[in-house]
Amino acid sequence: MDIGIDSFAAILPDPTTGKPPSPVDRMAALLEEVETADRVGLDVFGIGEHHRAEFLDSAPAIILAAAAARTSRIRLTSAVTVLSAADPVRVFQEFATLDLISRGRAEIVVGRGSFVEAFPLFGLDTGAYDELFVEKLDLLLELRQSTDITWEGRFRPALSGQGVFPRPLQPRLPIRIGVGGTPQSFARAGQLGLPLMIAIIGGSFERFRPLVDLYRETGLQAGHNPDSLSVGVHAMGFVGETDKEARDAFYPGWAHLTGSIGRERGWTPPTRQQFDDMAGPDGAFLIGDPTTVATKMRHASDTLGGISRMTFQMSTASLETAAMKRSIELLGNEVAPIVREGIPHDALMQKT
Template identity: 80%
Template sequence: MEIGIDSFAAILPDPETGRTPSPTDRMADLLDEVQVADRVGLDVFGVGEHHRAEFLDSAPAVILAAAAARTEKIRLTSAVTVLSAVDPVRAFQEFSTVDLISGGRAEMVVGRGSFGEAFPLFGLDTRAYDDLFAEKLDLLMTLRETTFPTWQGRFRPALTGQGVFPRPAQDRLPIWLGVGGTPESFGRAGLLGLPLMVAIIGGSFERFRPLVDLYREAGRRAGHDPATLKVGVHAMGFVGETDAAARDAFFPGWAHLTSKVGRERGWAPPSRAQFDAMAGPEGAFLVGDPTTVAAKMLAASETLGGLSRITFQMSTASLETAAMKRSIELLGSEVAPIIRAAPKA
């Protein structure tokens, strides 16, 4: 199982002082976090894409290119590229460039995104939400296979053999499909034979098993090799010296962001009791000391029929810069050895 970090480059006010760090300082901290993850041997670091004031990741390929120049082994990916809102040609060029800078370590996780700000920002019609994504995914996959594509769709001018450059260092740029809880998205990933990255940011891992089974069955029916139908999970996670320390470091930022989004969407404010339940044995938060976190990761993999990758969404702990870096160190030095020594399913 590959182990990694996903960051949304969150920039949050201190809950006690109300002070917000400067964007320059937060970006410097983020690049330091990638370097720590590389140094301690984690497998992958992802940067999300949002177009909101509380995040600095509207241009993830730029951040990943900076990270590529400062790291040696860790794979670098989007988490996710909001493909519906970008030109696939430009996205492919950007990530091919990251691949060249990194010496063949770039990947893409593409999805429709959980926020809608990108659509009006780029003049797109939200009524075409799914059609835009399906068409742009088709074009992105075409670009991966051919340098001089011939392609036609509804939402962008046709390609009639123009060259798309640069090409990546890897023979085929890895593309994962990022999904939430929509059965159609799981089925689409299986039909296309793309590896699946499941965002599980609440509830339990168990409730996603039928959807993962749907993905694998769709892939089997489409004739794809089961070995290529990889499943990854993106989950809220944080490692501390103790369970209590991990929860205390993660909760304030998580509560701040969850409350802000909740006000926009009509949710009730989250409570500490709800958070502690999610961090408990039955919840989907991977928050605790190294032994607790490793046990939950292995249990999640068993529940979902075997996972190829788990990435930790740690951004809401960014208020505690030192704790963030220590958490990444613990994930690489203490959690990862337990996972890697576990018997293969």
């Protein structure tokens, strides 16, 4: 299992001072986090894409390029690229360039996005939310296959054999589909035979098993090799010295961000009990000491029939740099070895 981190470069208030960091300081801290992840042997670091005041990740390829220059082995990916609101030609060029800078470590996770701010920002109709994604994904996959293509769609000017450069170092730039909870998205990924990245930001892992089964069944029916139908999970996660320390560190930032977004969407205000339930044995938050987190990761993989990648959304913790780096160190030095050694889930449970 690949193990890594996803960040939205959130600017949240410090839980002790109540003051947010400056954008310059937050970006510097983020790059330190990527360096730390690379140093402790994590496999992948992803940067999201949002177009909101509380995030700094509107141009993820630029952040990843800066990270590429300061790391040597960790894979660098979007998490996710809002492809519906982007030009696939430009996305391909940016990540091909990142692939050259990083010497073959670039990946793309594409999705429709859970926020809609990018659509009016770039003059797009949210009513064509799904149609935009389908067409642009088709073009992106064509660009991956060939330098010179002829292509025509509804939402972008046609291509009539123009060359798209540069080409990446990797012969086939890795592309995953990022999904939430709609069966249509899982089935589409299976039909195309593309690896899946599931955002599980609440509830339980169990409720996603029927959707994962749908993905795999659709992929097999479409004639794809089972080995290509890999499943990754993006989940809220944080590692501390103890379960209580990890929960207390993560909760303030999570409550602030969830409450802010919830007010826009009409959600019930989040509570500590709700948070503790999701961080408990039956919830989907990977928050706790190294053994607790490793146990839940193994459980998640068993529940979903095998996971090839798991990434932690840690930036919601809203912590100062040293604490974030310590959590990354615990993930790389203590959690990852337990998971990679393949210790049976029952044996891990006996340690807790």
